[in-house]
Amino acid sequence: MTDASQTAAGPFEGYLCFSVYAAGLAFNRLYKQVLDRFGLTYPQYLVLVALRQRDGRTVSELGEALFLESNTLTPLIKRLEAAGLVERRRDTRDERVVRVSLSDAGRALAVDIECVPPQIGEAIGIDHARLGQMAQTLDELAAGLRRAVRD
Amino acid sequence: MTDASQTAAGPFEGYLCFSVYAAGLAFNRLYKQVLDRFGLTYPQYLVLVALRQRDGRTVSELGEALFLESNTLTPLIKRLEAAGLVERRRDTRDERVVRVSLSDAGRALAVDIECVPPQIGEAIGIDHARLGQMAQTLDELAAGLRRAVRD
DNA sequence: GGAATATAAATCGCACACGATTTAATCGCA
C-alpha cells in the first residue's frame, strides 16, 4: 500500500542541493532512454556534440567544455574509439597532447543525434521559453558553485 | 598555447540538459569539499538527513525519498553500516524488508551535519530567496522529467 | 494447504566522477 498523503518522500523540501541532484538523476534517466537507441551514454553524447561543433579538440579542451578531467575523459574517449566513433592522435607539435576527432561513423552519428534535444524538450512538457530561463538560472548557479569550489 | 579568446568551452549554450549536468557536477564538488571532513559522500549525507527526519525507514522508503533503487542503496547503506553510522535489521513482521536506523554515532553525526546547508548557501554567494526560487524551478523540472520517463 | 504470483533486497556488470599519483614531453631560465 502506497500512501501518497503521507509523503514518504520529501525530507528535502527546499534543499537546493537535493533539487539539483534529483533533477540530474531524472535528466540522466530520460536521456538514457533516448540515447540507448544510439548506444551512447550521456557524457559520450556530449563529447560527440562538442566535437561536431569543433573537431580535433584536445582532451583538455573537451574537459573545459564538459567540466571534466582526463581521469574521467580518457577512458570515456577510449570507449568511443573502441566503438569506432572517434580517433585519438598525439599532436605532432606537442607529443603530450592528444587530439580527438570524429570518424566518418562518428560524424554521421553526430548528425543523427541532432534530433535528441527537441525530442527531450517535447517529452518534458514545459514550454521552450521557460526551459531557456531555467538553463540560464542553472548556469548562474553553477558559476556560483564553481567560484565557491575554487575558494 | 591556450587561446582563451576562442572559447574552448561553450558548445552547450542553452542546453538545459547540460546546465543541469554541469550544476550537478559543481554541487557535487562543493559538497565533497565540505563533507570530506565528515567522511561522507553526498548520497550518504542524504541518507543520514532522511533518517534523522524519520528513523527506521525501509530501503524502499529511502529509495522513494532519494529517487534511488536498492541496487544503488544497498551497497551505500552497507558502507554506512561498516562506518558504524547505521544499523540494518530485517523487519520481524515481514522478513523481506530491511529497516535502517541511526546508531548513536550516526545520530550524533546527523546533528553535526546540520551546519552544512547554511555553510553551502553562504559559499555560493547567491541570496537565500533566489536559491529557494531555483529549488522550486528545479523541482518543477524534475517532476516533468520523471513524468516523461514514465511515458 | 499449496502452487503461481508478487514484492523487497541483494547481486552483478558496466560506465561515469574524482582524488591522488605516475609517466612522458615541453618549457624556463640560469
Place this chain on the structure above:
DNA sequence: TGCGATTAAATCGTGTGCGATTTATATTCC
C-alpha cells in the same frame, strides 16, 4: 646547454547510478 619546474594524459582505487537478474519472503487464489 641542461636541469628543475610545468603541463597533458593516463592510471589506480573508491563510490555512486542503473539495467538485469537472483534470492528470499509474502500474498493470492484455487
